[in-house]
Amino acid sequence: MALTKNTILSHKEIEHKIRRIAYQIYESNVNETHIVIAGIDDNGYILAKKIKQQLDKISDIESMLCRVKIDKTEPTKPISTSIDKADYANKSIVLIDDVLNSGSTLIYGIKHFLDVPLKQFKTAVLVNRNHKKYPVKADFKGISLSTSLFEHVHVNLSKQPYEAYLD
Numbered sequence: 001m002a003l004t005k006n007t008i009l010s011h012k013e014i015e016h017k018i019r020r021i022a023y024q025i026y027e028s029n030v031n032e033t034h035i036v037i038a039g040i041d042d043n044g045y046i047l048a049k050k051i052k053q054q055l056d057k058i059s060d061i062e063s064m065l066c067r068v069k070i071d072k073t074e075p076t077k078p079i080s081t082s083i084d085k086a087d088y089a090n091k092s093i094v095l096i097d098d099v100l101n102s103g104s105t106l107i108y109g110i111k112h113f114l115d116v117p118l119k120q121f122k123t124a125v126l127v128n129r130n131h132k133k134y135p136v137k138a139d140f141k142g143i144s145l146s147t148s149l150f151e152h153v154h155v156n157l158s159k160q161p162y163e164a165y166l167d
Helices: 011-028 043-058 104-113
Strands: 006-009 034-040 062-069 092-100 120-128 140-144 153-156 163-166
Touching (some): 011 043, 092 153, 120 153
16 A cells, blocks of 8 residues: 655645744743744754744844754754853743654753753744653644654655645
8 A cells, every 4th residue: 555645734834834833932932032942953943943034023032043953863862052051041942843743852852951041941843743752742833733653744844845744
């Protein structure tokens, strides 16, 4: 039996979700002057860049982009970021990934940032799969999806048209 590609989100829908998440981030940080938008490599970082672009259009909050490198197959390995701890200490942070599946990547990413005092910490994902093994949630999400464990969500944000599909 051949696998078929089932579209979850089209290009236009992804752009709409990005804009909506940016507005939600702005609303929860309206009193802040600085915010760190941290994206988990690769797709999470691409999504973070797109959200930051929208946030910069709609608000006067100074936003800083941060790349978070996590080994998704072994998330307990050391995590690195493109900015120093001093750059995000006492700031509001939003950690972004494309898909929240088991929660392991997101929870280890959160743990990394908790080594310094923060004003606020939120998470955002484009697709929330509802298969969490860890007590982590997405504060901002594009879409929630109940899928079987055998299905896989693919998100393409690196070239247009953007798409999210299930196979």
